[in-house]
Amino acid sequence: MAIEVRIPTILRNYTGGEKAVNADGASLSALIDDLEVNHPGIKDRLIENGDLRRFVNVYVNDEDVRFIGGLEAELSDGDQVVVLPAVAGG
Amino acid sequence: MLTIDRATYDGIVAHAKRDHPDEACGVVAGPEGSDRPERLVEMVNAAGSPTFYEFDSTDLFQLYKEMDQRDEEPVVVYHSHTATEAYPSRTDIGLASEPNAHYVLVSTRDCFNEDGGNNDSPVEFRSYRIVDGEVTEEEVTVVDELPARSN
Numbered sequence A: 001m002a003i004e005v006r007i008p009t010i011l012r013n014y015t016g017g018e019k020a021v022n023a024d025g026a027s028l029s030a031l032i033d034d035l036e037v038n039h040p041g042i043k044d045r046l047i048e049n050g051d052l053r054r055f056v057n058v059y060v061n062d063e064d065v066r067f068i069g070g071l072e073a074e075l076s077d078g079d080q081v082v083v084l085p086a087v088a089g090g
Numbered sequence B: 001m002l003t004i005d006r007a008t009y010d011g012i013v014a015h016a017k018r019d020h021p022d023e024a025c026g027v028v029a030g031p032e033g034s035d036r037p038e039r040l041v042e043m044v045n046a047a048g049s050p051t052f053y054e055f056d057s058t059d060l061f062q063l064y065k066e067m068d069q070r071d072e073e074p075v076v077v078y079h080s081h082t083a084t085e086a087y088p089s090r091t092d093i094g095l096a097s098e099p100n101a102h103y104v105l106v107s108t109r110d111c112f113n114e115d116g117g118n119n120d121s122p123v124e125f126r127s128y129r130i131v132d133g134e135v136t137e138e139e140v141t142v143v144d145e146l147p148a149r150s151n
Helices: A009-014 A028-038 A042-046 B006-019 B057-069 B090-095
Strands: A003-006 A020-023 A056-060 A080-085 B002-005 B025-031 B039-043 B072-081 B102-107 B124-131 B134-138 B140-143
Touching: A003 A028, A009 A042, A020 A028, A028 A042, A042 A056, A056 B057, A080 B057, B002 B006, B006 B025, B006 B039, B006 B072, B006 B102, B006 B124, B006 B140, B039 B057, B057 B072, B124 B140
Parallel strands: A003 A080, B002 B140, B072 B102
Antiparallel strands: A003 A020, A056 A080, B025 B039, B025 B072, B102 B124, B124 B134
16 A cells, blocks of 8 residues: 655655655554654654644645544545645734 | 845735735745746635734645646745734744745735725835744845846
C-alpha cells in the first residue's frame, strides 16, 4: 500500500527536502504514525493533544479531512494526502 | 528587499480599503525561485474579522493546487491591519509558515474617519521576512513594471 503525502515547505526539513513522500496507513492517524517512523518529529508538527493542530490543514483527495472524519478518515491505496499550513494571522 | 510593480501594489491597497474594517488577505504568486510577485490573488478572509484573518481551507487547497500546476509559489503573502500599525502581530509571527515569502502588512487605520468616510491618508505598506519566529523588515521598492525575466 502506498499513499503519496505532499509536504509543505515548512515541514520539508523532516523529509530531507522532499516535496512528497510515500507512507502507509488505513486511517490518517495510522498514516501519520507511519510518517513519524521515517521522518521523526513530523508528528508533533501535525498533532497536538491527540487531534490535528488547529492551523494545519490535511486533505485527502482534495477533501479537507475535518469534513471526513479527521484523524479517523479512512485511506486506501493510491489516495493522495496533502498537508498545508493555514494561512492565517491577526 | 521586495520589488513590486505599481499595479500589484495598488491592487493590494485597494483590496485592504475595500474590506476595511475587516482584515483583507491574499497572495501574489510568482514563478518558483524567481522572487517575482506577478499574479495577485485576492483571498476571502474566512474569519471575516477586524482582528483576524484566515484563508478558507478549500480556497487554500485550490490556490496551492493551482500554484503547483503553474510552477508558482507565494512570493508575497499579504494582509491588512485595520486598527493597528503595519507590523506583524504575535499571532502573525506564530503562524507564519512560508519562510521564502515576503509578508506584506498594510494598515488602513489612518484611511478612514470615525464615520467610516475616506480621509485620504495613505495606506501604510510594509514588508517583512518571518523565519522561525524572527521578523526582519525589508525595503519595498515600487516599480512601474517588473524587469524583464532573465530566462
